[in-house]
Amino acid sequence: LKQQGPEVPPTDLPFSSSAMARMADRLVLLLVAAAWQSSVASDAHCQAGYGYAPNSSTCAQCGAGTWSGGGSTECTRCVPGTWSTVAGAGSQSTCTKCSVGTWSSQEGSPTPDSCQKCPAGTWGGAEGLGSLEQCMKCSAGTWSSELGATDDSVCSACPAGTWNGVTGSNNRTHCIDCSPGTWSSTLGASAQSSCKACTAGTWSVAWGAVAESTCQECRVGTYQPAVGQANVSVCIPCAPGKYSALTGVDSCVA
Secondary structure, eight states: OOOOOOOOOOSSSTTOHHHHHHHHHHHHHHHHHHHHHHHHHHHTSBOTTEEEOTTOSSEEEOOTTEEOOSSBSSOEEOOTTEEOOOTTOOSGGGSEEOOTTEEOOOTTOSSGGGOEEOOTTEEOOSSOBOSGGGSEEOOTTEEOOOSSOOSGGGOEEOOTTEEOOOSSOOSGGGSEEOOTTEEOOOTTOOSGGGSEEOOTTEEOOOSSOOSGGGSEEOOTTEEOOOSSOOOGGGOEEOOTTOBOOSSSOSSOBO
16 A cells, blocks of 8 residues: 555635634735725814914914814905904904904904004994995985994084085085075085075075075165076166066066
8 A cells, every 4th residue: 555645735725724824914914904004094184273374384373363163274364344352262252353343354363453444434333344345325415524423323414505416425625605696505415406495586605504695685776687606796687668666576667
């Protein structure tokens, strides 16, 4: 009989010890890679109050005037009309609105000093105005010299005898006097048409007249056929053969 040697176990079977070792090594590598990827994914977003520093992927505390709610890489600026002195803010609620009568167009303001008063001739009736245009203008026929006004009660009516067709006026001088030969008793007039003409047979040199009584009548023996006249020289003597026995007439009779 032929003598047989010791049997050598095969090395390439699926469940050999060497194959299992290689599989175990691969599994460890896969687990390590998965853990690394998970770590990278979790670092891709910062916690509340933090965002990526400029030109960096490192999370840094949000500065005053900005905020981050977490799960983001950026700090968001407070919108125009608001401000915040809080560093590391985790909510937009930290952005405080500019007070009534003020406005700010600045994004990310770290101080209330960015809130400017609505200029004279205007008023701001709400908090958080984000532009100068949101300050409401005093209406035509009115004016105001007050800064930071909060309602239109500061807008004063132009006095009788004057008018103003411009909105947002900031000075009484913007109220224009009715011209000679006219008058007006209206407060807050917004058009020159509010100035009424002196009637035919009368005249007036007064600027800003507030009553028809300022219109002077042409004397006896003269007449004046036009309205709104500004000088006594417009009173015309009656022609020969005609007369006027009354003052303030618009024609002479034969």
